[in-house]
Amino acid sequence: MSTHVGRSWDGPGDIEATCPCPKAPCGLIDRDNVSDECDQHPYEHMKSIRTRHSADDCPGVGRDVVVAMARTYAARNEIIREAMTEAEGYYSVGLLDAIDEYRAAVEHEAAERILSAPFRDHMLQPHQRRAAANLIDPKESK
Numbered sequence: 547m548s549t550h551v552g553r554s555w556d557g558p559g560d561i562e563a564t565c566p567c568p569k570a571p572c573g574l575i576d577r578d579n580v581s582d583e584c585d586q587h588p589y590e591h592m593k594s595i596r597t598r599h600s601a602d603d604c605p606g607v608g609r610d611v612v613v614a615m616a617r618t619y620a621a622r623n624e625i626i627r628e629a630m631t632e633a634e635g636y637y638s639v640g641l642l643d644a645i646d647e648y649r650a651a652v653e654h655e656a657a658e659r660i661l662s663a664p665f666r667d668h669m670l671q672p673h674q675r676r677a678a679a680n681l682i683d684p685k686e687s688k
């Protein structure tokens with residue numbers, strides 16, 4: 547039986563979002579399906595694992611949130627990259643675009659978190675949950 551693991555205490559975190567391993571349906575990493583390129587999840591790196599469950603106990607939702615977190619992280623880095631190339635007293639189009647993308651990424655991540663949250667945390671019916679997510683992210687949430 548394979549095990550789904552993460553390096554944060556409370557479910558998948560930035561490490562899972564940004565590492566090259568394939569994501570399990572919950573957003574964690576399947577210990578039997580890690581990437582050779584990853585320096586966090588393969589056994590040989592001996593990193594502490596703080597979240598785990600067996601594949602049988604997988605909640606089956608959460609991967610969309612982790613994918614959204616990766617977009618937010620990349621958008622944040624793009625702002626920093628664009629800002630570093632900006633001359634004083636001048637706004638580059640690239641920086642403004644990067645800020646817009648960061649906002650869209652954060653809104654999308656928030657909508658995916660609402661859509662993926664366990665029922666016990668919100669008690670919303672599916673159509674209510676979708677309506678809430680659509681208020682934040684009308685284009686992207688599905």
Ligand SMILES: [Zn+2]
Pocket residue numbers: 562565566567575580581584585586587588
């Ligand atoms: Zn990994």
Ligand SMILES: [Zn+2]
Pocket residue numbers: 550570571572573574599600601603604605606
């Ligand atoms: Zn899982």
